[in-house]
Amino acid sequence: GAVVSQHPSWVICKSGTSVKIECRSLDFQATTMFWYRQFPKQSLMLMATSNEGSKATYEQGVEKDKFLINHASLTLSTLTVTSAHPEDSSFYICSARVDTDTQYFGPGTRLTVL
């Protein structure tokens, strides 16, 4: 099946700094990628839909200036958490759309903000 990677898998940063997370589709092109956030023992919450070459579509309640998404190529989307604070600590998961019915998920990135 299709493979989606994320980098880094775990990042620790100081409060106030920015962190960039990469999501790559390794063996297919993805015009659409999705970013989710998962709190401990909680479900995945869709944050935004990332479309190659255009602005991301953010879900209600997600600060677009806080969570910057760039989908510059058909195989790469990035999520930048700007001015991170401890409440931004979470598990961030991306998925890449193969077709209407199929999304492949990345292994996730654990962000810890001190």
Add this chain to the structure above:
Amino acid sequence: AQTVTQSQPEMSVQEAETVTLSCTYDTSESDYYLFWYKQPPSRQMILVIRQEAYKQQNATENRFSVNFQKAAKSFSLKISDSQLGDAAMYFCAYRQGGSEKLVFGKGMKLTVNP
């Protein structure tokens, strides 16, 4: 808004036995899709099985099958001949027809006892 409910936070099953995971959803739409995803300790989300709402026949994938009760808005997952590798978090998810957004339930932790 559509919601997905998984009322059992945890379940356990003996190896080789059968277990059923429950899921209910709420929607006013007639065109939608339902999914079960598995999230093992590695945190990689894996699609287990998918059901189209317009199909009356229950989906089956090897040891995994669903009981789709459209009128009751119920979508349970049956795992037969449980294996140690089935131990994971299981998420029920809903996608409205024409949309790419997945709505997840809160998940259920399945433990398989040897």
